[in-house]
Amino acid sequence: MSAAALRAAMTDLSGRTAIVTGGARGQGEAEVRLLVECGARVLICDVLDEGAALAEELGQQFLKLDVTSEAGWAEAAARVEGRLDIVVNNAGIINRSLIADTSPDAWRRVIDVNLTGAFLGIRTCAPLMTNGGSIINISSNSAFSGHYDPAYTASKWGLRGLTRSAAMEYAGAGIRVNAICPGLIVTGLNADSPHLAPMIGMTPAGRSGTPDEVAQMVLYLASDASKFVTGEDFLIDGGFIAGAGYRRVAVETGIIKQEP
Numbered sequence: 001m002s003a004a005a006l007r008a009a010m011t012d013l014s015g016r017t018a019i020v021t022g023g024a025r026g027q028g029e030a031e032v033r034l035l036v037e038c039g040a041r042v043l044i045c046d047v048l049d050e051g052a053a054l055a056e057e058l059g060q061q062f063l064k065l066d067v068t069s070e071a072g073w074a075e076a077a078a079r080v081e082g083r084l085d086i087v088v089n090n091a092g093i094i095n096r097s098l099i100a101d102t103s104p105d106a107w108r109r110v111i112d113v114n115l116t117g118a119f120l121g122i123r124t125c126a127p128l129m130t131n132g133g134s135i136i137n138i139s140s141n142s143a144f145s146g147h148y149d150p151a152y153t154a155s156k157w158g159l160r161g162l163t164r165s166a167a168m169e170y171a172g173a174g175i176r177v178n179a180i181c182p183g184l185i186v187t188g189l190n191a192d193s194p195h196l197a198p199m200i201g202m203t204p205a206g207r208s209g210t211p212d213e214v215a216q217m218v219l220y221l222a223s224d225a226s227k228f229v230t231g232e233d234f235l236i237d238g239g240f241i242a243g244a245g246y247r248r249v250a251v252e253t254g255i256i257k258q259e260p
């Protein structure tokens with residue numbers, strides 16, 4: 001493949017239609033901006049009204065969608081003109097409490113938004129992807145570990161399982177389904193969190209990631225550059241899950257000499 005053809009495969013989404021949930025801010029906003037920049041038409045879905053201003057700025061459509069609502073998803077499907085090519089199930093919430101402090105209602109809400117929302121998205125959207133396409137579920141690197149937010153972690157582990165199951169179910173329809181598992185990305189989700197500094201301190205890369213870096217991985221999975229890739233989950237976490245605990249031990253005992 002020539003470099004020009006590869007560039008096109010990686011970055012040319014002209015003629016493609018996408019839905020991005022949680023697209024009003026944070027990583028979702030960065031994903032929307034990059035997909036539009038590459039030529040896709042994007043339906044921005046979010047519970048936040050800020051999505052309307054973003055849609056207007058970019059000349060795209062906005063739908064006030066709660067991803068837990070079946071009726072809301074039916075409305076999203078009705079807004080799609082022609083076929084659908086790309087779905088990014090990005091909407092998510094955190095809970096930030098231990099099991100003992102989590103009410104059953106709080107537990108259900110996190111599972112509903114983070115996991116059932118993606119299930120409804122896949123179930124609604126796959127039939128619209130009549131020429132194949134790419135579904136990308138935004139999980140988390142907490143889905144590779146235990147974590148101090150058990151509801152969030154369970155939802156994100158569940159999303160990895162849903163991703164693989166969906167990849168098997170829809171492979172014959174030419175629909176690829178993958179998950180992205182970010183580590184710490186500073187956004188409205190966590191900007192006020194006391195965990196930021198210790199998380200950055202533990203991250204081998206020595207920093208948090210950016211919404212743009214996650215958006216670039218979304219673009220790769222949305223594009224033809226990844227057309228043989230399905231059923232996978234992709235960590236983007238500065239090396240946290242690769243061995244941050246062992247690395248900390250090695251630094252504290254002087255085996256690794258320098259902190260970044």
Ligand SMILES: NC(=O)c1ccc[n+]([C@@H]2O[C@H](COP(=O)([O-])OP(=O)(O)OC[C@H]3O[C@@H](n4cnc5c(N)ncnc54)[C@H](O)[C@@H]3O)[C@@H](O)[C@H]2O)c1
Pocket residue numbers: 021022023024025026027028045046047048065066067068090091092093113138139140141181182183184185186187188189190
């Ligand atoms: N920020 C991180 O460190 C981090 C790390 C790993 C994974 N993630 C995941 O990345 C995704 C994006 O998070 P972010 O960091 O951009 O946070 P964010 O809070 O800035 O964005 C999340 C978006 O989802 C929307 N949303 C929440 N509930 C919704 C619902 N029921 N229906 C529709 N939209 C809803 C919010 O309004 C918001 O616009 C989430 O799934 C999150 O769990 C984030």
